[in-house]
Amino acid sequence: MNRLAIRLPMFALAGLLAVAALPARALEPFNAEYTARYMGMEADGRMSLQPEDDSRWRYSLEVSNALADLSQVTVFEVDGDQWRPLSNRDTNKVLVKRSEKTATYDWNAGQARWSGDVKADRAGPIALQPGDLDALMVNLAIVRDLAAGTPMHYRMVDDGRVKELQYRNAGTETITIAGQSREATKVVGDDGRRETTAWIIDGMPVPARIVQKNRDGDALELTVKTLR
Numbered sequence: 001m002n003r004l005a006i007r008l009p010m011f012a013l014a015g016l017l018a019v020a021a022l023p024a025r026a027l028e029p030f031n032a033e034y035t036a037r038y039m040g041m042e043a044d045g046r047m048s049l050q051p052e053d054d055s056r057w058r059y060s061l062e063v064s065n066a067l068a069d070l071s072q073v074t075v076f077e078v079d080g081d082q083w084r085p086l087s088n089r090d091t092n093k094v095l096v097k098r099s100e101k102t103a104t105y106d107w108n109a110g111q112a113r114w115s116g117d118v119k120a121d122r123a124g125p126i127a128l129q130p131g132d133l134d135a136l137m138v139n140l141a142i143v144r145d146l147a148a149g150t151p152m153h154y155r156m157v158d159d160g161r162v163k164e165l166q167y168r169n170a171g172t173e174t175i176t177i178a179g180q181s182r183e184a185t186k187v188v189g190d191d192g193r194r195e196t197t198a199w200i201i202d203g204m205p206v207p208a209r210i211v212q213k214n215r216d217g218d219a220l221e222l223t224v225k226t227l228r
Contacts, residue, residue: 027057027078027140030205031228034063037221041065045222047206049140055079056086059136063220069093074136079107083141085134088158103134103158114160122160132157139207142167142187143200152187165189167198175199177208177224184208 034045
């Protein structure tokens with residue numbers, strides 16, 4: 001099953017060349033509920049960012065409907081001007097089939113490794129570089145970098161692979177969020193296997209809407225319903 005660079009287990013959403021992060025104060029806790037569509041069916045989506053201590057944050061994303069129950073949790077730390085992933089747990093249940101993968105980012109050793117339901121050639125190790133993110137953290141990074149006016153170009157170390165991701169500003173559009181019309185900046189990225197489009201509203205810590213389309217026809221849509 002493909003992965004999401006937002007990211008969900010079946011896509012690669014979310015979504016690095018090292019870019020300086022904004023100071024830690026730019027991170028704000030939030031809980032968001034999304035209306036979602038996956039496998040042609042309506043679904044419920046939930047996204048959350050919460051501090052674990054002064055420097056560590058827990059970022060989670062869940063999508064579920066009658067066919068699938070998908071969950072990703074990333075723990076990362078703020079180290080000076082960078083965000084560094086420490087671990088990621090990726091759980092994917094579709095009908096009766098279940099898989100779980102765990103990533104460990106060891107910055108002292110400079111390596112990332114994967115365990116659980118992974119192929120031998122995806123277990124790592126992969127050498128880490130300053131600025132590397134996992135796929136789920138790309139959601140936060142594109143909001144940060146659009147606001148800062150810095151390039152949305154990322155080196156993503158995820159699922160036993162390294163990918164370079166480039167997002168471009170595709171102008172502004174008016175979208176409907178929670179029954180209200182809002183102006184959003186549309187950003188688009190394509191890694192050759194899938195196209196991800198995100199709509200970012202000024203002052204909102206995560207994309208207000210995300211659409212990801214895989215070359216094989218799978219698609220995921222998320223639209224913010226509530227944010228607190």
